[in-house]
Each structure stands twice: as C-alpha cells, then as structure tokens.
Amino acid sequence: MALSPEARAIEAVLIVAVEPVPAGLLAELLELPVELIDPICDELAESCRLEGRGFGVVRIAGGFRIQTSPDLAPYVERFANVGVSSRLSAAALETLAIVAYKQPVSRAQISALRGVNVDGVVRLLEHRGYIAAVGRAAGPGQAVLYATTDAFLERLGLDRIEQLPPVEDLLPGPEALVELEEQMRPAGDG
C-alpha cells in the first residue's frame, strides 16, 4: 500500500535529519496542524513494520527519528563498528541513575548518597554527553548542578524523562525493608 503524500514528506525530512525532529517542526514544514503529525508518523511507522523495512520510525527525545530495526543490529554493528566500547561501568550507571532521578543535582549531593567521591564519574558522564551542567545551586559555594541531556534520552531510547519508572517503584519491597530494618534494629528497644 502506497504511503500518503504527508507520510512521504515526513520520511524524506527524517532521512536528512541528524537529530530527532520535533512534531512542531514537522507540522511547520508540512503546513499542517501539529495534532495531525502523530497519526502520520504512526502511519509511517506502521508501514515500515508491515513491509518489513530495515528501519523504523520512532519517537525519541521529544522528536521523531529514523533508526535501524533492532534485529539487524549484527549487520549494522559490523558495518558501523558501533557498540561495546562505550559500555558504562556499574558505578557510572548508578551515578547516572541518581542524576536522572534527582536532577538538578550537585556532585556533593551525589557523593553524599554514594558515599564516595564521584568527580571522575561525573566528568566521564559529562564528557560522554549523558549529563550536562545546567546551573548553580543558590547556597554557599554555588555548586554546579547537573541534569541529563537529550543525548541521554536518545541513547536510552526514551522520548521523555517521565518515561522512566518512578523511583518509588524501584524501592525494595516491604518485606525487604522489614528484613533490612530488623537486621539493623537493636532489638532491645524498650
């Protein structure tokens, strides 16, 4: 089934884009109300799935982009030589998680939570573009505050930061809590 003229136009734009393109910009280019963009992109994504194309249209970091189908990763990796080298360590991932959930947050706050100096890890994450300095704390010392970037969303395949599960959901369950507490409690209480 042939694509609609609007879907073709969006596809062409996404082919030349180097970053996710916001729906608002697509609407502007096509001179259409922005509400119509979502359904058109859905049509596009659906046609890619149906015809088994080598790529898909996804919504990421607040915009739409074209990316290769996950099952073709072996070919793409071999070609583009992407992947493994950029794995993050557990320490870096945990620091990244803290920034993601507590942003904006200072290095000292992260350190206090992790119990270790995090300067190196923060520098690494900043250098890789996952986080960026977004301002300074009001208090004394005016600590630099960090937040996650659009690149972070892109690399995690997220559209918005709100898509991350609420941190409450990640807390250990009540049993684990009781257990941990009992172990720590000096039962003599009383």
Place this chain on the structure above:
Amino acid sequence: MALSPEARAIEAVLIVAVEPVPAGLLAELLELPVELIDPICDELAESCRLEGRGFGVVRIAGGFRIQTSPDLAPYVERFANVGVSSRLSAAALETLAIVAYKQPVSRAQISALRGVNVDGVVRLLEHRGYIAAVGRAAGPGQAVLYATTDAFLERLGLDRIEQLPPVEDLLPGPEALVELEEQMRPAGDG
C-alpha cells in the same frame, strides 16, 4: 509485499552509512557473492518506488546510497533552512571553534576532543563552506585534515585567522590569581 531478509539488511546498512557503500562491502557484510548485491539493491529500489517511500536507493559513483525522492526536495530544503539554521548549535559552533584554533585537524582529533562522533557536524560545516578539507595526515590511515575557509573569516569580519582572540586570554582566572602568581615568584629565582 515484504522485503527479503537480504534487502532489509542492506537497507539498514545504507540507513546508517554517511558515504556511498560499495557493493563489495555489502557482499562482505551479508556473506554473499558480490554478483547478488545488484539484484538485491534493485529489489530495494523497486520496493521504495512501489510503496512511494520518501527516499530511494540509488547507485552512484562507488556504491549505493539512500537519498530523498526528488519530488520532495521542497520539504527537504525548507527543513534545511528552518531546521539547520536555528542550530549552528553549541555543538556545531564548538566543532567549528576546534577547527579554527587547531587547524589543520582531522575528524578523529575533533571527536577525541568533543567526546562524540562529529561526522555529521563536520559535513554540515563543510557543506556550508566554513571549513574545507586541505590535505591528509601523514600517519597511517591518512586522515583528511580540515581547516577554516576564507568564507569563515569573511563572515566573522576577520582578515587573518591570527586575529581570533588568543585563547590564553580567555582562560578563566581572576586577576587575583595572576597577582598571586606574581607574588609567588621567588625573589632570587635564577
């Protein structure tokens, strides 16, 4: 009609490729005889036409590549004007600045400094005529070296590249530090 697995794989590779991909390389990636690549790419090109995709697969000097359908050029041009012009973003400007101060410099060197892949940005800057390839590095790989152009100087209102502010002058450092440094110069220093 769904694409063959081989056509999907080739499509995925062409989606991530920045330069045209030679048939020989595609054959290698798919572990197929090179004679089979042409017919597969024909299948791909044909399916794009049939389904009225926003792009096509074309054979040009040196290999295959994906390019937007000619009739969609107005949208693509509008996007290039709107989308890109609003964004000689921090990223692009920083890359341009690195070329300006460190020329001649290779893409790999810029990548190393910026910590991200800069191929797209370098292409943009080259395309806009702010930088140009001026030679190749001597070492292995013979990386292309880039330098700023006359157009770049013109736009900035400079005669010579040496008129750019020396970066040392801009180093963060309050007068106090300089003063202190002076004081610290031990009197009898030989």
Place this chain on the structure above:
Amino acid sequence: MTATVSTPVFDGPADVLLQLVNSHQVDIFDVPLASVVDAFVAELAGWEIVDLQTLSEFLVIASVLIELKSRRLLPGSGDVEQDEELVGWEERDLLLARLLECQAYAAAADGFALLLEQAARSVPRTAGLDLDFVVHAPDLLEGVTPDQVAAAFLRATAERPVPTVDLYHVTVDTVTVSDAVTELTGILPGAGRATFRQLTGHLTSRIEIIVRFLALLELCKQGRVSLDQGHTFGDLEVAWMEGAPTAVAVGAGTFDEYEG
C-alpha cells in the same frame, strides 16, 4: 547471617551483642571491641565471596558499638545515656534510608543498562543532508563574533588540561619538600590567606602539587599555617599564622625528596 564474634562476656552473632548492649544485659565497658573486630576479620578471611550486605551490617553494628563505648568511657556522659538509644536510632534510620535509596538507584541503573543495550541495537540515521542539495539558509554565522568562537573553543576543550602560561618557571628533576617549604614561607606571610588551588594552579606536574601539599602539612605541623577545608572535596584554605617565624628553621635533608 551476621558475623559471629567472640568476647570474654559474649559469644554469638554481632547483632545479638548489640541488642544485649542496648538492653543493658551486657555492659559495653566489658566488651573489648578489638576482639569483636578480630573475630569478624577472621570470619571475613574464610569467605569465598565478599557478601557486601553482611559486611555493611557489621560496619553499622561496629560503629554503633564504638560510639556507645566511647560515650561510656568519656567522663560526664551519664545524662547522655538516656538519649543513647534515640541517637542510635536516628543514625540507623538515616543510614537505612540512604541504603534503601541506593538500592533503588542500583535497580534503576540495571534498568538503564537494559535500555542502553536495547537502544544500541537500533542506530539512527545521521548522514544529514545530501551534499548536492542547494541550501538557501541564511548565514549560520550571522551574529557570531570571534570572541564567541574563542569561548566555544574553550567550552569544547574544557575537559583537556588547560594550556598554562608558565609565568613561574621551575624546572627541576627532583622536587623537595624543603624547597617547597622555603618557597611557601616566602609567599604566605605576604599573601596572608590563599587556597591550595591558588598555590598550585601554576604547577603542571602531579608530583609538584603533592610536594606542595606535603610542605603545607609540614608547616601546619610546625604551627605556622592553619589549614581548613570547608566541605568534603572542597578547596583547602591556607592561612599564615600571625607571628610565625618565616625563616626555615630546619636544614636540608630534614624533609623527604621526591623524584619528579
């Protein structure tokens, strides 16, 4: 699951010991903490894999015991005993909260790893515009000044070692603490107050900075400077003590020498 300790008055799990101490069935005064630690270290040596849970539990228990004991040993702490439990509770609650929070972030980190892995299986197209496209875009450099280019360069290279203008030139093969002491006693009385970063900002090699630090410690030990660090990982404030002697009272060889 906690470590088993052995002391003259009690044999058993460390957490039970803490319970007994807290319920006043065992006097912390009679418990040699060294033997508690020894017992734990001995047990630790027997582990094939390190169980971080048990390890951190033990640290909590040990630190509470140390605190209780130090209170018991210090004179005039009788009235504090009433609040002992409360204080212990507060600390444990805070620690518990932090541990839980960290567990949540560790779980989030696992989720991130999964997302990263999934996302990495799809590669975005970044080829950009076909080069043969005619772009009538306005000049992208419009409004950009040379200063902004310079600033952008500094931003882009901020992570690299900053090129330093070597105003102050020391080329040495061996850096000595005594040299650094001499130098600092030449600078500090005049400057009054400085931060460690200011004092070492012009130095390019790590060893020079370390030697400078050792020199400051030496001066501090001699009571000639005071050192103060406002917050963890904060910059070290150095202040010259009024009236301290400026002459280097010690001959060469008193301080260690370091190969650069």
